[in-house]
Amino acid sequence: MLTGWEKAVFLLVLLGSLGATRTTFGNMFKIIGRGAIPIDWTTTFKRILPGILALLGKPLFKTRPVATIIHTGVSWGFILYMLVNLIDIIYGLFSGFHFLPDSIAGNIYRLFVDIFSIVVLLGVLYFLFRRFIQNDPALHINETVMLNEKARKGVFTDSALVAFFIFFHVGFRLLGASFEIALAEVDVFQPAASALASLWSDMSTGTLVFSEHAAWWLAIGLILAFIPYFPTTKHAHLFMGPLNHMITSNDHTAASFETIDFEDESLEQYGAALLEHLPQKNILDAYACIMCNRCQDACPAYITGKPLSPSAIEVNKRYYIRDHVSDLAKGKESGDRLADWMLSEDAIWACTSCGYCVEVCPVANEPMVDILRARQDLVMMESKFPKEAVATFKNLEVNGNPWGQSAQDRENWIGDLKVPMMREKGKAEYLYWVGCAGAYDSRGQEVSQAMVKLMNHANVDYAVLGTEETCTGDSARRLGNEYLFQMLAQQNIDTFDNYGVTKIITQCPHCLNALKNDYKALGKNYEVIHHAEFLAELVDQGKLSPSKASNANIAYHDSCYLGRHNDIYEAPRDVIKAIPGVKLEEFPRNKNEGMCCGAGGGRMWLEETLGDKTINLERIEDVKAVNPDEVATACPFCATMINDGIMAEALDTKTSSKDIAQYLLESITE
Ligand code: SF4
Numbered sequence: 224m225l226t227g228w229e230k231a232v233f234l235l236v237l238l239g240s241l242g243a244t245r246t247t248f249g250n251m252f253k254i255i256g257r258g259a260i261p262i263d264w265t266t267t268f269k270r271i272l273p274g275i276l277a278l279l280g281k282p283l284f285k286t287r288p289v290a291t292i293i294h295t296g297v298s299w300g301f302i303l304y305m306l307v308n309l310i311d312i313i314y315g316l317f318s319g320f321h322f323l324p325d326s327i328a329g330n331i332y333r334l335f336v337d338i339f340s341i342v343v344l345l346g347v348l349y350f351l352f353r354r355f356i357q358n359d360p361a362l363h364i365n366e367t368v369m370l371n372e373k374a375r376k377g378v379f380t381d382s383a384l385v386a387f388f389i390f391f392h393v394g395f396r397l398l399g400a401s402f403e404i405a406l407a408e409v410d411v412f413q414p415a416a417s418a419l420a421s422l423w424s425d426m427s428t429g430t431l432v433f434s435e436h437a438a439w440w441l442a443i444g445l446i447l448a449f450i451p452y453f454p455t456t457k458h459a460h461l462f463m464g465p466l467n468h469m470i471t472s473n474d475h476t477a478a479s480f481e482t483i484d485f486e487d488e489s490l491e492q493y494g495a496a497l498l499e500h501l502p503q504k505n506i507l508d509a510y511a512c513i514m515c516n517r518c519q520d521a522c523p524a525y526i527t528g529k530p531l532s533p534s535a536i537e538v539n540k541r542y543y544i545r546d547h548v549s550d551l552a553k554g555k556e557s558g559d560r561l562a563d564w565m566l567s568e569d570a571i572w573a574c575t576s577c578g579y580c581v582e583v584c585p586v587a588n589e590p591m592v593d594i595l596r597a598r599q600d601l602v603m604m605e606s607k608f609p610k611e612a613v614a615t616f617k618n619l620e621v622n623g624n625p626w627g628q629s630a631q632d633r634e635n636w637i638g639d640l641k642v643p644m645m646r647e648k649g650k651a652e653y654l655y656w657v658g659c660a661g662a663y664d665s666r667g668q669e670v671s672q673a674m675v676k677l678m679n680h681a682n683v684d685y686a687v688l689g690t691e692e693t694c695t696g697d698s699a700r701r702l703g704n705e706y707l708f709q710m711l712a713q714q715n716i717d718t719f720d721n722y723g724v725t726k727i728i729t730q731c732p733h734c735l736n737a738l739k740n741d742y743k744a745l746g747k748n749y750e751v752i753h754h755a756e757f758l759a760e761l762v763d764q765g766k767l768s769p770s771k772a773s774n775a776n777i778a779y780h781d782s783c784y785l786g787r788h789n790d791i792y793e794a795p796r797d798v799i800k801a802i803p804g805v806k807l808e809e810f811p812r813n814k815n816e817g818m819c820c821g822a823g824g825g826r827m828w829l830e831e832t833l834g835d836k837t838i839n840l841e842r843i844e845d846v847k848a849v850n851p852d853e854v855a856t857a858c859p860f861c862a863t864m865i866n867d868g869i870m871a872e873a874l875d876t877k878t879s880s881k882d883i884a885q886y887l888l889e890s891i892t893e
């Protein structure tokens with residue numbers, strides 16, 4: 224189709240585009256490579272399927288169904304257009320070339336391209352309408368959140384630029400097809416292009432030929448101009464999103480993250496103070512980010528008015544990289560503290576590590592891990608942390624529990640109960656891990672008492688450590704004090720080794736997560752069972768038979784560390800459903816979209832002074848909406864926050880709250 228001089232110009236443009244692409248993509252991977260913890264690229268090849276599913280848009284379908292369906296149509300069309308562009312280039316360079324002419328496959332190809340051209344054009348118009356006319360508030364970030372100055376307008380300009388690129392690229396290609404049809408004959412397999420072609424029936428052959436060439440150049444020229452530009456726009460997510468899914472190995476979950484090797488004397492930095500201190504994966508996150516704000520939609524800190532948006536973290540990283548691309552690619556130290564441009568110190572301490580941002584992100588980003596890394600720097604390198612954390616660290620260090628009560632009082636909850644001690648028994652099938660809340664908090668003590676009564680009733684072979692138990696270190700770790708966490712963890716690991724512990728039962732999801740996931744990162748692999756799973760199993764096996772009817776409406780509050788972090792949603796519900804007469808209610812925000820209580824990430828020990836309201840009161844809005852008789856919990860921190868919220872809103876005359884073990888015990892008759 225192209226003339227000789229057009230082919231020569233095309234080859235020059237192609238070489239220029241490839242050269243520029245090599246530079247921009249090269250810079251992108253050099254900057255990712257600056258990160259502190261390397262990406263294990265070998266997993267990439269083993270995880271082709273998650274990458275393909277991400278490319279096809281599967282992870283988007285977690286929320287926002289309408290926008291997701293339209294986005295999927297646009298991205299599928301765009302992926303198809305990669306093949307189309309290749310075929311169009313061959314068509315332009317080789318006279319007389321037609322892709323699979325007069326064949327079923329060729330007909331299907333042309334039909335698909337024709338349909339997807341219309342889908343992409345309509346989809347782009349929808350996104351332009353949503354962003355610029357409807358001005359959807361979900362696409363904005365609160366003014367209280369630290370956001371790169373250029374980003375507030377830049378994200379919108381970027382979106383407009385890319386939308387117009389896609390619109391014109393696909394539009395000119397469709398026009399080109401219509402001119403080609405006008406020069407030949409109507410093609411029933413290109414209904415849209417044929418309809419357009421009917422508009423050109425009065426045009427001369429010369430004008431049609433010129434128009435076809437012009438449309439080809441505009442369609443192909445736009446893509447050649449845009450490819451090198453990709454890494455500088457948010458649309459790099461088209462490649463980097465699927466890649467992020469491919470580098471995220473199966474056992475890498477939001478529940479835990481890499482430990483610090485304090486024996487390594489070459490380490491000069493703990494946690495992240497600068498961009499290059501973040502793991503490589505977390506720098507890649509910035510390129511993968513769609514800037515869709517799905518992560519902030521239900522971030523408990525953001526929706527209660529705190530200056531934290533997980534989305535802003537990725538946007539800020541991206542704009543920082545864009546502003547310093549050349550220096551970063553050359554390997555120069557960035558020099559700017561994350562707390563000065565990525566997220567403020569107030570934002571760093573506002574996170575409850577609820578995991579919602581990680582769970583919902585369609586491109587496998589982990590803004591939560593950035594926050595926890597930034598906390599490690601503030602705590603271990605700069606000694607800058609909220610004053611309440613000073614007391615928490617001291618209590619953990621001196622007394623082995625965050626309440627600061629005497630380590631000798633750890634067995635006070637036992638009272639007259641018959642509880643086997645590991646030091647007397649020597650060995651048991653299960654270690655019943657009571658946890659600090661179960662040992663010291665009055666509400667937690669009642670849960671521990673219910674648990675041992677249930678286990679005694681079911682003849683479980685268990686024992687407790689009593690004063691030999693010390694805090695798992697979860698709060699220390701989430702508050703950034705990795706050193707203290709490892710110290711406490713090692714103490715417990717030594718005790719476990721002493722008794723040959725392999726199976727652990729606990730009612731605390733934070734203890735569960737630490738023992739199961741954080742200790743695994745320290746090389747220990749225990750079978751850790753949450754009491755919800757254990758009790759559900761005992762009921763299932765007939766070892767516990769709830770028979771006393773209740774007739775209460777019970778709504779179950781999902782704990783973030785049990786649900787999102789450890790994927791345990793059904794077992795607590797099964798325990799409640801096993802009680803005769805109970806009607807199980809669901810909160811509007813439940814399971815993997817459950818609303819945090821506000822106590823995770825060590826926030827249990829910090830004051831909540833920022834924002835429009837406290838996180839537990841935001842959760843109580845759901846209690847008001849459902850109006851149950853009881854709110855069942857399966858986490859001691861949730862229990863405290865929910866009970867405090869119920870009391871604060873004076874709902875306690877109608878609604879009360881207990882742990883699932885307590886409800887189950889009430890239903891067991893001797
Ligand atoms: S972990 Fe939860 S609180 Fe922290 S940034 Fe993510 S969504 Fe917000």
Ligand code: SF4
Pocket residue numbers: 511512513514515516517518519533534537583584585586587588590
């Ligand atoms: S981090 Fe994920 S969910 Fe948040 S804006 Fe980026 S792509 Fe969307």
